[in-house]
Amino acid sequence: MEDHRKxxxxxxxxxxxxxTSVEDVNEPIVLLSGNDFYAFPRIDPTEKxxxxxxxxxxxxxxxxxxxxxGYFSSKGEVEKRxxxxxxxxxxxxxxxxxxxxxxxxxxxxxxxxxxxxxxYKWDEQSNVVVQVYSLDAEFxxxxxxxxxxxxxxxxxxxxxxxxxxxxxxNGKSYVGLLxxxxxxxSKIDLPFSAVTNIVSADGSFYVEGASASLPVSIAxxxxxxxxxxxxxxxxxxxxxxxxxxxxxxxxxxxxxxFPTVIPGQHAxxxxxxxxxxxxxxxxxxxxxxxxxxHGGPTDEARGILDLSVxxxxxxxxxxxxxxxxxxxxxxxxxxxxxxxxxGVVDVNDCCSCATFLxxxxxxxxxxxxxxxxSAGGFTTLxxxxxxxxxxxxxxxYGIADLAxxxxxxxxxxxxxxxxxxxxxxxxxxxxxxxxxxxxxCPVILFQGLDDPG
Numbered sequence: 001m002e003d004h005r006k007x008x009x010x011x012x013x014x015x016x017x018x019x020t021s022v023e024d025v026n027e028p029i030v031l032l033s034g035n036d037f038y039a040f041p042r043i044d045p046t047e048k049x050x051x052x053x054x055x056x057x058x059x060x061x062x063x064x065x066x067x068x069x070g071y072f073s074s075k076g077e078v079e080k081r082x083x084x085x086x087x088x089x090x091x092x093x094x095x096x097x098x099x100x101x102x103x104x105x106x107x108x109x110x111x112x113x114x115x116x117x118x119x120y121k122w123d124e125q126s127n128v129v130v131q132v133y134s135l136d137a138e139f140x141x142x143x144x145x146x147x148x149x150x151x152x153x154x155x156x157x158x159x160x161x162x163x164x165x166x167x168x169x170n171g172k173s174y175v176g177l178l179x180x181x182x183x184x185x186s187k188i189d190l191p192f193s194a195v196t197n198i199v200s201a202d203g204s205f206y207v208e209g210a211s212a213s214l215p216v217s218i219a220x221x222x223x224x225x226x227x228x229x230x231x232x233x234x235x236x237x238x239x240x241x242x243x244x245x246x247x248x249x250x251x252x253x254x255x256x257x258f259p260t261v262i263p264g265q266h267a268x269x270x271x272x273x274x275x276x277x278x279x280x281x282x283x284x285x286x287x288x289x290x291x292x293x294h295g296g297p298t299d300e301a302r303g304i305l306d307l308s309v310x311x312x313x314x315x316x317x318x319x320x321x322x323x324x325x326x327x328x329x330x331x332x333x334x335x336x337x338x339x340x341x342x343g344v345v346d347v348n349d350c351c352s353c354a355t356f357l358x359x360x361x362x363x364x365x366x367x368x369x370x371x372x373x374s375a376g377g378f379t380t381l382x383x384x385x386x387x388x389x390x391x392x393x394x395x396x397y398g399i400a401d402l403a404x405x406x407x408x409x410x411x412x413x414x415x416x417x418x419x420x421x422x423x424x425x426x427x428x429x430x431x432x433x434x435x436x437x438x439x440x441c442p443v444i445l446f447q448g449l450d451d452p453g
Contacts, residue, residue, distance in 0.1 A: 001013070001014050001015070001016040001028060001030075009410070009411065010411055011411060012033070013033075013035070013036060013037055013038055014030045014031070014032060014033040014038065015030070015031045015032035015033075015038050015041045015052060016028035016029060016030050016031060017029040017031055017076065029076075031050075031070075031077065031078045032052065032054070032070070032078060035054040035055070035056050036055065036056045036057050036411075037054060037055050037056070037061065037412075038052055038053065038054050039052070039053045039054075039061065039096075039143060039146060040052055040053045040096070040097060040098055040146075042098050042099060042100060043100075044100040044104050044106075045100060045102060045103075045104055046104060047072070048071060048072055049069055049070065049071055049072070049100075049104075050069070050070050050072065050078060051067065051068065051069050051084075051098040051100070051106055051108070052067075052068055052070075052098070053065050053066070053067055053068075053095060053096060053098065054066055054068060055094075057414060057415050058415030058418065058419060059415075060142070060413075060416055060419075061094060061096065061142070061143045062094045062096075062142040062143065062328075062335070063094060063419070064086065064092060064093070064094055065086050065093075065094045065095055065096065066083055066085065066086030066087055066095070067083070067084040067085040067086055067095040067098055067108055067110070068081055068082065068083055068084065069081070069082050069084055069106065069122070070082075082127065084106070084108070084122050084129065085108065085110050085112070085120070085122075085129055086110075091112050091113075092112075092332075093110045093111055093112035094110065094111055094117075095108050095109065095110040095120075096108065096109050096110070096117070096140050096143060096148075097109045097140055097148065097149070097150055097151070099151070099152075099153070101153050102153065102155075105121060105122075106121065106122040106124070107119060107120070107121050107122075107132070107151075107163070107180070108120055108121075108122070109139050109140040109150065109151075110129075111331075111332050114134065114136065114331075115331045115332035115333050116135070116136050116137060116138055116139075116331045116332070117138045117139050117140040117141075118131060118132075118133065118134055118135060118137075118139055119131075119132045119133055119139055119151065119163065119165065119178065119180075120132060121180065132163075132178065132180045132183065133178055133180075133183055133185050135167070135169070135185070136169070136331065137167045137168060137169035137174075138167060138168045138169070138328065138329050138330075138331065139151065139165055139166070139167045141168070141328050141329070142328050142335075148196075148197065149197045149198055149199055150165060150166055150167075150197070150198065151163050151164065151165035151166070151178075151198060152164055152165075152198050152199050152200035152205060153200060154177075154200050154205065154223070154227055155200070155202065155203070155227075161179050161180055161181040161182070162177055162178070162179055162180075162227050163177070163178040163179075163180055164176070164177055164178075164188075164198055164200060164205045165177075165178055165198065166195035166196070166197075166198055166207070166209075168299075168329040170255070171255045171268055171270070171299060171300075171323065171329065171330075172193050172194075172255065172299060172300065173192065173193055173194045173195040173209070173299060174187055174188075174195070175187070175188045175190050175192070175195055175198070175207060175221075176188060177227070177228065186228065186229075188221070188229065188230050189230070190207070190209070190219070190221065190230065190233060191211055191214060191219075191233065192207065192209030192210060192211050192214065192217075192219070193209075193210075193211040193212065193299065193300040193301065194209055194210045194211065194299040194300060194301035195207055195208070195209040196208045196209060201220075203222065203223060203227075204220055204221055204222045204223060205220075205221050205223075206218055206219065206220055206221070206236070207219050207221060209301075210301035210304060210305065211300060211301055211304070212250070212252050212253055212300045212301065212304060213244075213247050213250060213252075213304065214235075214301075214304070215238055215239045215240040215243050215304050215305070216238075216239040216301075216305065217235050217237060217238045217239065218235070218236050218237040218238075219233055219234060219235050219236065220232075220233075220234050220236050221233055243304065246310075248277045249275070249276060249277065249310060249314045250275070250304070250310055251272040251273055251274065251275035251309070251310060251313035251314070251319070252272075252275075253270040253271060253272050253300050253302070253321070254270070254271045254272075254273070255268070255269075255270055255300075256268070256269050256270070256271050256320075258352060258353050258356040258357075259352065259356065260325070260348060260349055260352050261348045261352060267322070267323065267324055267325060267349045267352065267353065268322075268323040268327070268330065269320050269321060269322045269323055269353050270299070270300065270302060270320065270321040270323075271318065271319075271320045271357065271362070272309055272313045272318065272319040272320065272321075273287075273313070273318055273362070274287045274313050274314075274315075274316045274317055274318055275313050275314065276313075276314045276315070276316075279316075281316055285364070286361070286362070286363055286364040287316055287317055287318045287363055287364060287367075288316075288317050288318070288363065288364055288367030288368070288369065289317070289318045289319070289320065289354060289357060289362075289363035289364070289367065289368050289369065290312050290317055290318070290319050290320075290369050290370070290371060291319075291320050291322060291350050291353065291354050291368070291369070291370045291371070291390070292309070292319060292320065292321045292322065292371060292372065292376070293322060293324075293346065293350050293370060293371070293372030293376040293377075293379035293380050293383070294321055294322070294372065294376050299329075302321050309321070318357070318362065318363050320353055320354070320357065322349060322350050322353050324338075324345065324346040324349035324350060324353075324379075325337030325338055325341070325345040325346065325349055326338025326339075326341075326342070326345060326346060326420075338420055339419055339420060340419070340420070340421070340422045340426075341420075342378075342417075342420035342421055342430070343378070343379075343382050343402070343421070343426075343430030344430070346379045346382075347379060347382045347383050347386060347387060350370065350379060350383055350389075351383060351387050351389040351390075354368050354370075354389055354390070355389065366391065367391060368389060368390045368391055369390055369391060369392045369393060369394075370383050370384065370389075370390045370392075370393040370394075371393060371394045371395075371396070372395065372396070372398060373395075373396035373397060373398065374396070374397055374398065374399065375399060376396075376398070377395040377396055377397060377398015377399060378398050378399035378400070378402075378432070380393050380394070380395045380398055381393070381395050381398050381399075381400055381432035381443070382430065382432055384432070384439055384441060384443055385432040385435050385436075385438045385439055386432075386435070386438065388440070390441065391441050391442075392441050392442045392443065393441070393442075393443045393444075394443065394444045394445075394446070395443065395444075395445050395446065396446045397446060397447055397448060397451055398445070400431065400432050400433040401431050401433045401434075402417065402421055402427045402430060402431045403427045403428070403431065405417060406418070406421075406427070
């Protein structure tokens with residue numbers, strides 16, 4: 001619960017209990033308070049314990065957080081509390097998504113040791129955290145919104161030991177089955193290559209996902225009797241049911257890895273070559289390139305979620321969606337490349353990607369353009385102001401003044417910009433608005449009148 005009555009800029013955040021009785025409309029009862037943020041309050045099947053995530057400024061939840069378990073008193077208050085993960089100052093981790101199994105076992109996801117969000121289990125008797133399965137892949141994602149569900153228990157009976165989960169590895173999303181007793185793990189082949197949420201049902205599960213040719217959809221996946229493989233995949237809801245008639249025009253992306261300005265270091269992107277089934281480009285002409293400064297995580301579904309990609313590729317352009325340093329989906333080390341370096345690492349990676357595509361003969365060196373919105377608009381403007389790689393650019397409600405952005409920031413991101421930028425001098429030196437004389441190529445700006453920018 002966020003209480004804005006005392007302060008709209010710094011609301012009080014708590015975990016509260018709300019009566020479901022129609023006649024009993026009272027003030028919510030505060031169960032937890034004192035920290036800056038709370039998420040995922042989850043009560044166990046016996047209703048004797050509750051797990052939750054909490055964190056404090058200046059951290060974001062994916063920087064450093066804590067997982068706690070509290071025990072309810074006879075009056076319904078949280079009394080005894082135990083920090084399960086995130087309390088050891090020698091371990092940097094960001095636990096997330098706690099869930100209780102039907103047997104009352106606590107599972108959660110954290111990125112301790114490897115830097116990748118993997119699934120763990122808490123042994124209550126020994127108060128020890130055990131890793132269920134180890135993989136250099138992300139089984140969760142940064143919590144920009146509440147309610148993320150990256151895994152689910154299959155079945156409600158006490159005999160079920162299977163977890164269905166989604167994970168991201170090398171730029172692509174997958175769905176897997178994990179036996180949390182034996183530790184065995186297997187991948188389920190589904191048409192989705194970008195998966196966001198999973199919930200379970202009896203003998204089946206529902207998944208939200210998309211791919212390069214499927215729009216955001218919800219699908220029901222039925223498993224065999226042993227719950228080891230999918231026997232049926234059916235779309236129960238689609239965000240765009242008539243999209244299939246346009247797929248002959250769609251350019252399918254290629255996942256690519258390219259070198260950054262730091263020797264031995266690489267970044268990632270999705271490259272969309274020009275494609276139109278009714279036209280063929282000249283064999284002696286390389287296409288112009290539009291670089292999308294989206295930030296992460298982006299995946300194969302970008303081209304169907306943002307049809308402007310297909311607009312350009314169907315008209316002879318190449319498009320590349322850059323997962324520059326700081327993007328999620330590649331582990332903590334890659335995500336933290338942007339700390340203190342926003343306006344440097346993202347700009348370098350976007351320019352490196354463009355020059356790599358030129359060097360490999362994919363695009364025309366004289367027709368490199370860049371575009372982005374909001375934070376991506378900042379990267380676009382910074383590319384144009386501080387580098388000479390691109391010949392033109394477009395900024396959609398992009399950030400031009402970092403100091404102005406910081407001054408108007410809400411509680412959730414109040415310290416996030418400081419973590420990304422650093423000191424006062426960096427705020428000035430990386431703000432394109434302070435160096436308009438350095439723009440040497442055409443740029444178009446789209447800005448809403450109600451957005452101060």
